[in-house]
Amino acid sequence: MATILVTGIGGPAGQSLARQLIERGYCVVGTDMRPVEMPGVIVHCVPAACDPAFVATLRALTLESGADLVIPTVSEELPILAREQNWPALLALASYESVWLANDKWLTWQRLSACGIDVPRAMLPSHVQSADHTAQTIGWPCIAKPRVSRGGRDVTLYQEPEFDELRALDDRFILQEFIPGAEYAPNVYIRRTGSDIVVPLRKTALKQGLIGNAVSVVYEDAPDVAALACAAARALGLSGALDIDIRRRSDGTPVVLEINARFGANSAYAPEVLSALLEDSGLLQG
Numbered sequence: 168m169a170t171i172l173v174t175g176i177g178g179p180a181g182q183s184l185a186r187q188l189i190e191r192g193y194c195v196v197g198t199d200m201r202p203v204e205m206p207g208v209i210v211h212c213v214p215a216a217c218d219p220a221f222v223a224t225l226r227a228l229t230l231e232s233g234a235d236l237v238i239p240t241v242s243e244e245l246p247i248l249a250r251e252q253n254w255p256a257l258l259a260l261a262s263y264e265s266v267w268l269a270n271d272k273w274l275t276w277q278r279l280s281a282c283g284i285d286v287p288r289a290m291l292p293s294h295v296q297s298a299d300h301t302a303q304t305i306g307w308p309c310i311a312k313p314r315v316s317r318g319g320r321d322v323t324l325y326q327e328p329e330f331d332e333l334r335a336l337d338d339r340f341i342l343q344e345f346i347p348g349a350e351y352a353p354n355v356y357i358r359r360t361g362s363d364i365v366v367p368l369r370k371t372a373l374k375q376g377l378i379g380n381a382v383s384v385v386y387e388d389a390p391d392v393a394a395l396a397c398a399a400a401r402a403l404g405l406s407g408a409l410d411i412d413i414r415r416r417s418d419g420t421p422v423v424l425e426i427n428a429r430f431g432a433n434s435a436y437a438p439e440v441l442s443a444l445l446e447d448s449g450l451l452q453g
């Protein structure tokens with residue numbers, strides 16, 4: 168029986184992944200910053216990704232547990248682990264450069280626009296001149312969100328009368344055109360060679376109503392969303408399992424909001440993605 172180490176096992180992505188792996192008969196070992204209880208899983212507490220002891224601790228746990236594959240699900244861990252060479256097991260992570268681009272929403276936006284991929288109009292707070300200039304560049308209302316973040320933290324919708332608050336933000340934020348239409352979370356698996364897998368899931372309800380994480384998702388046959396998701400992933404040079412956020416403009420055009428270079432919270436609705444990773448890792452059972 169293969170052993171798979173899942174990081175962030177207490178989080179939404181890690182928990183869902185661990186459940187699926189246990190159901191498929193794998194031995195699962197977990198890590199998390201907080202103590203987590205999960206039946207059938209040994210969970211180890213690890214330091215935060217930014218702690219200098221994080222890498223050595225995870226390396227030791229990988230060896231100790233005899234893990235065949237390590238699947239990181241914590242955003243902060245990705246750019247740190249993607250730099251590691253000679254990991255003592257397979258590491259389900261894309262190249263350092265692509266993970267670095269995906270980690271910062273401004274760098275993602277710049278690369279995608281340069282590659283002709285549809286994205287919301289965007290700028291940095293330091294580019295802001297006046298309320299009129301903002302109207303011309305990204306329009307009102309607009310979205311401000313931290314460039315490096317997750318879980319919809321500090322994502323704010325600004326109306327024109329709130330211009331002074333918008334102007335007070337610094338360049339750790341990105342400002343984007345507000346995209347009002349349906350939101351999707353395509354779950355994608357990009358093979359280094361061979362055909363991609365993409366499962367277009369539509370978010371049927373969002374945590375904060377107008378914006379936020381998906382409360383529920385449903386499969387929707389949306390070939391334009393699927394094609395955009397794959398093109399965006401390839402433009403960043405990403406590979407492996409990805410969780411992408413896409414929204415439709417009022418005219419229906421899909422645009423890419425962001426790319427997470429890891430499994431997302433809804434991967435149970437796209438089991439093909441996990442199957443593809445296990446197959447590519449030589450660990451597909453049954």
Ligand SMILES: Nc1ncnc2c1ncn2[C@@H]1O[C@H](COP(=O)(O)OP(=O)(O)OP(=O)(O)O)[C@@H](O)[C@H]1O
Pocket residue numbers: 287310312316317318319320322343344345346347350373377378379380412414424425427
């Ligand atoms: N330009 C935009 N137009 C409309 N809604 C947006 C826009 N950008 C972000 N949002 C909303 O805010 C949510 C969070 O934004 P985003 O996914 O970019 O940040 P995040 O914090 O990395 O999210 P997560 O880690 O939960 O996927 C999106 O799922 C969406 O509902």
Ligand SMILES: [Mg+2]
Pocket residue numbers: 318319412425
């Ligand atoms: Mg998101």
